[in-house]
Amino acid sequence: MSVVSEIDEADWALWRGFLTMHRDLMRELDGRLxxxxGISQADYSVLLTLFDATDRRLRPGAxxxxxxxxxSRLSHQLTRMAARGLVERAECTTDGRGSWVVLTRDGRRTLLHALRDHAASIRSLFLDALGPDEKRAMARASERVLERLDEAAGREATERAAS
Structure with a gap:
């Protein structure tokens, strides 16, 4: 296989190690949450995003x-969270067809309860395992990979628009 031969054994080991680390770290963080x-990583992500938003609300698309x-993933997640009282949907007064996803008082309380323990887990399981040079290297590597992904998305959008 020519594609496999383009990646040497050491790079495959790096890739597998990264995937395993990410999977196991996310699994452990989710279990702790x-x-x-009493919430999942997905719940936490929604709650934190709404907490950081102006007026603690966002349009579903945003x-x-x-x-x-x-x-569809967002819709299912919001339905489950609304049933537990963590978020609610509110009509948008400026757009009769639109709606808002709003962080509820219970959602805010749940997030604030989770924040301290979750931050401590991130610190102990990830940040404390790395030295300052490793943190800088990971930050630089993450930025470069994200730039590549943005470039690829831009190329794909341009190609779709041209066809």
Whole structure:
């Protein structure tokens, strides 16, 4: 296979190590959120995004964009969270067809309860495992990969528009 031969053994090991680390770290962080705050990583992401938003509300499209989620995933997640009283949907007075996703008082309380323990878990499981040089290297690498992804998305959008 020519594609496989373009990546040497050391790079494959790096890639597999990265994937395993990410999977296991997310699994552990999610388990701790479930145990400590009774919410999932997905719940936490929605709550935090709404908490940071102006007036603690966002249009569904803007929320999906901020999270990088497909419309159907967001819709299902919001339905589950609304049933638990963490978010609510409100009509948009300026657009009769539109709506807002609003952080509720219970959602805010749940997020604030989760924040301290979640931050401590991120610190102990990830940040404290890295030295200052490793943190800078990871930050630089993350920026470069994200730039490449943005460039690829821009090229794809241009190609779609041209066809």
């Amino acid at each position: 479930q145990r400590d705050a 929320l999906g964009e901020a999270l990088g989620w497909e419309k």
